[in-house]
Amino acid sequence: MVFYRGHLLICGGTGCVSSGCKDIIIAFQEELRKKKLDEEIKIVETGCHGLCEMGPLVILHPESVFYCRVEVKDVQEIVDEHLMKGRPVSRLFFTEPLSLDKVPKYQEIGFYRKQQRIALRNCGFIDPENFNEYLACDGYAALEKMLSEMTPEEVTNVVKAAGLRGRGGGGFSTGTKWELCAKATSIKKYIICNADEGDPGAFMDRSLLEGDPHNVLEGMMIAAYAIGADEGYLYIRAEYPLAIKRTQTAISRAEELGLLGKNILGSNFSFTLKIKEGAGAFVCGEETALIASIEGRRGMPRSRPPFPVVKGLFGKPTVINNVETFANVPQIILHGADKFAAVGTERSKGTKVFALTGKLRNTGLVEVPMGITMREIIYDIGGGTFEGKKFKAVQIGGPSGGCLPEDRLDLPIDYDSLVQAGAMMGSGGLVVLDDESCIVDVARYFLSFTRSESCGKCTPCREGTMRLLEILERICAGQGVPEDIAKVEKLAYIIKASALCGLGQTAPNPILSTLRYFRHEYEAHIHDKKCPAGVCQALFDYRIDDRICNGCTICAKICPVGAISGERKQAHQLDIVKCIKCGICLERCPKNAIFKE
Amino acid sequence: MALEQVKQEKCTEFISDDMDHKLEALLLKNEKSPEILIFVLQQAQNIYGYLPEAVLLRISEALDVSKAKVYGVVTFYSQFHLKPRGRNIIRACQGTACHVRGVSRIIGKIKEEIGVNVGETTEDLRFTFEAVACIGACGLAPVIMINSDTHGRLTADKVPAILSLYE
Numbered sequence: 133m134v135f136y137r138g139h140l141l142i143c144g145g146t147g148c149v150s151s152g153c154k155d156i157i158i159a160f161q162e163e164l165r166k167k168k169l170d171e172e173i174k175i176v177e178t179g180c181h182g183l184c185e186m187g188p189l190v191i192l193h194p195e196s197v198f199y200c201r202v203e204v205k206d207v208q209e210i211v212d213e214h215l216m217k218g219r220p221v222s223r224l225f226f227t228e229p230l231s232l233d234k235v236p237k238y239q240e241i242g243f244y245r246k247q248q249r250i251a252l253r254n255c256g257f258i259d260p261e262n263f264n265e266y267l268a269c270d271g272y273a274a275l276e277k278m279l280s281e282m283t284p285e286e287v288t289n290v291v292k293a294a295g296l297r298g299r300g301g302g303g304f305s306t307g308t309k310w311e312l313c314a315k316a317t318s319i320k321k322y323i324i325c326n327a328d329e330g331d332p333g334a335f336m337d338r339s340l341l342e343g344d345p346h347n348v349l350e351g352m353m354i355a356a357y358a359i360g361a362d363e364g365y366l367y368i369r370a371e372y373p374l375a376i377k378r379t380q381t382a383i384s385r386a387e388e389l390g391l392l393g394k395n396i397l398g399s400n401f402s403f404t405l406k407i408k409e410g411a412g413a414f415v416c417g418e419e420t421a422l423i424a425s426i427e428g429r430r431g432m433p434r435s436r437p438p439f440p441v442v443k444g445l446f447g448k449p450t451v452i453n454n455v456e457t458f459a460n461v462p463q464i465i466l467h468g469a470d471k472f473a474a475v476g477t478e479r480s481k482g483t484k485v486f487a488l489t490g491k492l493r494n495t496g497l498v499e500v501p502m503g504i505t506m507r508e509i510i511y512d513i514g515g516g517t518f519e520g521k522k523f524k525a526v527q528i529g530g531p532s533g534g535c536l537p538e539d540r541l542d543l544p545i546d547y548d549s550l551v552q553a554g555a556m557m558g559s560g561g562l563v564v565l566d567d568e569s570c571i572v573d574v575a576r577y578f579l580s581f582t583r584s585e586s587c588g589k590c591t592p593c594r595e596g597t598m599r600l601l602e603i604l605e606r607i608c609a610g611q612g613v614p615e616d617i618a619k620v621e622k623l624a625y626i627i628k629a630s631a632l633c634g635l636g637q638t639a640p641n642p643i644l645s646t647l648r649y650f651r652h653e654y655e656a657h658i659h660d661k662k663c664p665a666g667v668c669q670a671l672f673d674y675r676i677d678d679r680i681c682n683g684c685t686i687c688a689k690i691c692p693v694g695a696i697s698g699e700r701k702q703a704h705q706l707d708i709v710k711c712i713k714c715g716i717c718l719e720r721c722p723k724n725a726i727f728k729e
Numbered sequence: 730m731a732l733e734q735v736k737q738e739k740c741t742e743f744i745s746d747d748m749d750h751k752l753e754a755l756l757l758k759n760e761k762s763p764e765i766l767i768f769v770l771q772q773a774q775n776i777y778g779y780l781p782e783a784v785l786l787r788i789s790e791a792l793d794v795s796k797a798k799v800y801g802v803v804t805f806y807s808q809f810h811l812k813p814r815g816r817n818i819i820r821a822c823q824g825t826a827c828h829v830r831g832v833s834r835i836i837g838k839i840k841e842e843i844g845v846n847v848g849e850t851t852e853d854l855r856f857t858f859e860a861v862a863c864i865g866a867c868g869l870a871p872v873i874m875i876n877s878d879t880h881g882r883l884t885a886d887k888v889p890a891i892l893s894l895y896e
């Protein structure tokens with residue numbers, strides 16, 4: 133066996149692929165070969181490290197030196213300087229957004245320091261397509277332990293005692309769900325992994341499957357053993373081709389090794405797994421709709437009860453869990469309930485993965501203990517908003533969640549505290565909004581999403597979201613009337629109370645939470661016909677500040693409709709009647725003389 | 730009777746080239762069951778690039794699923810297309826992260842460049858332009874996908890150069 137003195141971990145997650153990591157890998161391979169280092173240094177293509185914004189990322193182990201935004205032209209320097217001479221290339225280190233310090237090591241970067249990785253523990257550190265690497269990180273140790281020393285009831289009890297709650301949104305106790313299904317009498321039962329990940333702004337399930345697929349499979353096997361299922365499905369969004377490919381590779385490998393199939397590891401437990409590709413419908417993330425979709429029908433929810441644990445796929449008892457839920461399971465079995473339950477709050481145990489995006493410096497995927505405050509996530513991990521921009525709100529939970537303002541940032545986050553504050557954990561999308569984001573526009577955005585994804589089965593959701601959207605569009609267009617707010621509120625509560633499935637029941641949340649904390653912004657739109665953030669096009673005009681303009685003529689040249697005129701070196705004028713509000717002049721003005729009013 | 734004939738004609742006219750052989754092979758491989766309808770439609774769309782009416786009729790017949798049901802499923806899921814599609818598929822992300830980071834400006838630029846709206850295909854079949862909800866690369870917002878390539882950290886002025894990579 134070749135012994136390598138170092139490993140170059142190159143991120144091959146979706147973010148880094150789009151930033152060009154494939155070329156970096158080839159360049160490193162060539163460079164190492166040229167310098168005859170290919171027997172000493174091993175290149176490993178890993179899954180996402182979470183800091184996609186800084187990609188392509190290259191990490192050198194064992195020193196854990198962390199290089200960001202690596203380009204092909206940097207490769208030679210890294211090899212010559214760092215790998216040959218032991219002098220790390222500091223120019224490519226991560227720069228802390230606040231202190232501007234250059235940080236060489238992975239663990240010392242603010243973005244990673246406050247994280248605690250259980251579900252994501254292997255993501256970014258192993259080659260997801262290499263089974264042996266998973267094995268070397270305690271892979272399938274939980275399965276082995278379970279098959280040799282635990283009964284199905286014991287497994288369920290451990291998961292229950294650990295306090296694991298579903299990471300797909302609702303936060304239902306996973307152990308209790310398994311117990312209910314285990315009690316259902318039927319020779320045939322199913323396990324389903326929900327990887328439909330429809331929340332526009334969340335991508336943890338994708339990263340988990342791309343970065344460590346065996347971990348999710350192991351979690352599913354444990355669940356299958358606990359409830360007595362012998363068949364399972366992974367329902368993966370078709371928009372995630374890489375996740376599908378890596379999961380398929382993992383399944384085939386597990387089959388070859390006898391970890392899937394008949395009499396696994398010599399026990400009398402048998403289990404097979406299949407992938408079903410989603411076909412592009414958000415509502416299919418809802419469990420009963422997902423089941424309909426696997427059965428080959430239109431993915432429409434049905435009323436519950438009966439719950440899937442009693443009557444699920446093909447009418448048989450079925451447990452559906454989220455990808456991240458399964459990803460936590462092997463560690464619970466391996467290290468016990470107490471260790472898992474030691475992290476988190478009274479009623480929400482363990483960690484949660486959040487997709488941190490929007491108007492802040494470090495965007496990406498983070499796994500943090502429950503009970504952490506939003507302020508820590510946004511400022512300590514996310515590095516805060518961009519220079520000179522003021523934090524306005526954080527949107528959590530996607531189309532079913534809500535917006536929290538500045539004064540709620542110190543709230544310890546868990547399932548229950550978020551619901552009390554008018555938001556929701558949802559899948560864990562966190563979108564930071566600054567003073568250039570319009571709250572009414574964000575509410576309108578989510579409504580247009582839920583409106584177009586409503587399956588149309590029940591009237592409150594189909595018609596109600598349409599009417600709500602119409603009113604919000606009117607407000608954004610400057611045609612709101614004072615009664616609109618009361619009308620919106622009344623309709624929102626009716627939809628919440630009467631829609632059939634979670635999509636409709638939670639669709640009004642983005643409106644209700646913004647009305648709760650940002651009512652004044654709605655009022656500004658309605659009464660003053662102003663959009664304070666300068667987003668709603670009908671409610672502001674572009675203007676030139678003639679004290680700042682130096683007459684460089686750039687804007688006059690690029691304005692597509694010729695709305696700007698003026699003499700060279702003289703302040704320019706903008707004709708607001710001709711202006712089509714494309715915003716190009718504002719982007720290009722070197723003096724920042726153009727503003728919205 | 731008349732309807733039967735039309736169907737027959739359509740199907741035979743159809744089973745003539747390579748694509749149709751592939752479809753037949755696909756249908757032969759999979760047993761008759763409604764459960765695999767979505768899978769078969771996905772595969773058929775991979776073969777033809779979209780789902781022509783005759784293909785839907787053939788699938789309905791082979792899987793023994795009613796035409797209404799096939800049509801219902803096809804129109805429910807946004808992945809299925811009843812019209813021919815461009816050689817290159819542009820998918821602009823309209824997820825939350827991309828929305829707040831100004832993807833609408835990018836969409837505007839693409840429209841301007843290729844001359845069609847979201848949901849349409851250019852006449853020369855070079856591009857089909859679609860909007861999707863989150864492609865899971867939010868860290869790089871705003872993001873578009875062309876075929877299977879993801880382009881992130883976009884600004885409107887990068888658009889023409891990117892489009893020119895796809896013929």
Ligand SMILES: Cc1cc2nc3c(=O)[nH]c(=O)nc-3n(C[C@H](O)[C@H](O)[C@H](O)COP(=O)(O)O)c2cc1C
Nearest residue numbers: 298299300326329330417418419453454457634635
């Ligand atoms: C409209 C709608 C969309 C949903 N989308 C997802 C999803 O994308 N992923 C997911 O895991 N759960 C989703 N859920 C929740 C599922 O119905 C179900 O509760 C969950 O998969 C259970 O797994 P858990 O207990 O592990 O969270 C959605 C629910 C609704 C109402």
Ligand code: SF4
Nearest residue numbers: 588589590593633636
């Ligand atoms: S609430 Fe909406 S998505 Fe859910 S069943 Fe009713 S119409 Fe369909």
Ligand code: SF4
Nearest residue numbers: 681682684685687721
């Ligand atoms: S680009 Fe700015 S500085 Fe130049 S003419 Fe226009 S407003 Fe004045």
Ligand code: FES
Nearest residue numbers: 145147148180184
């Ligand atoms: S894809 Fe590379 S860090 Fe996320």
Ligand code: FES
Nearest residue numbers: 822824827866867
């Ligand atoms: S919101 Fe655009 S990639 Fe996620």
